[in-house]
Amino acid sequence: MSQHRPGGLSELPEATVARLPEYLRALHGLAEAGHDTVSSEGLATAAGVNSAKLRKDLSHLGSYGTRGVGYDVALLIEQIEYVLGLTQHRAVALVGVGNLGHALAGYAGFATRGFRIAALFDADPAQIGEVISGLTVHHIRELPRIAAEESISIGVIATPAGAAQAVADQLVAVGVTGILNFAPCVLSVPEGVDVRKVDLAIELQILSFHEHRKAAAGSAGPTASLTALPGGMAGNGASGGNQEAVGS
Structure with missing residues (x-):
């Protein structure tokens, strides 16, 4: 080869x-x-x-x-x-140790795929000091010190949406240039910082569309299209109005 x-x-x-x-x-x-x-x-x-x-x-x-x-x-x-770039075994900081954060922190598959969860953070005093998969949960204010000690380059945000932007700002401030965002919101980051968004609700909504389409095709044949949209939305494009949403 x-x-x-x-x-x-x-x-x-x-x-x-x-x-x-x-x-x-x-x-x-x-x-x-x-x-x-x-x-x-x-x-x-x-x-x-x-x-x-x-x-x-x-x-x-x-x-x-x-x-x-x-x-x-x-x-x-x-x-x-x-x-x-998986040969470098990049260090990852996980912020937010609620139900999702607990699951991510305990996932053994990261280590076999070139990553290691190096630190866990939260702002909830009730979570601080908890040990998950051998890692102690630190307060988010300790992020600068631990990020430097662990050479963290990737951050995972598993916080509620309202806290996600502030967490992203803190991650960027300590030199993190890659963020995986599980919070249901859009983050604003500087140029040079890469963000990947994982929104399970969106994925379910897309699956719902496919189920809806299959049901519509089965009940009315392949020509059952968007003419039944509420408010006659499917026909609005014929008048020459803005169709950017349809083509996006």
Whole structure:
């Protein structure tokens, strides 16, 4: 298999980067099952993508596989982990140890995927001093000291929405440049700080749409479209009004 470590990480397409963790998850599963090699079709099936897209993605990494053999699983894991920066085992600070925070703090899978939860924080006096998975919950005011001691570069926000922006500001102030936000709100951060938002309610709403669409198709056929929207909303675009929301 032809492989090299790409020098221009900034040139990787965002869509490819977004799929690499899925390939890595599938590869780890294959390795645990005892597979040394995998075909592009087999890896694509395990990752839930089509094989042509997978081959194109991996070609950006310099991985082309070997005809009749496929991809070396261990080497491909190593390469994807390098591209994703997982070989550095980045330290993560988790802020907010309510129900969700407890679950995240106790999740053992982070350590096997290149991360370590290095510190837990909260502002609730009732939570301070609690030990979760071997880590003591600190008051958020201790963030500057502990962030420096642990070289924390990523922050996870699992607070209520009303506290999330203040927490983000504090994380940015101590040099955190990557934030995973579980709070149901939009954060404002400086340029150079990356935010990924996880909103479970939004994901459920999208699933609800798909269920609604299937039910509508089953009851009225494929032509049952948006004409039944409340207030006749589906027909408003015909008058030449602003249709940005429809096309967004």
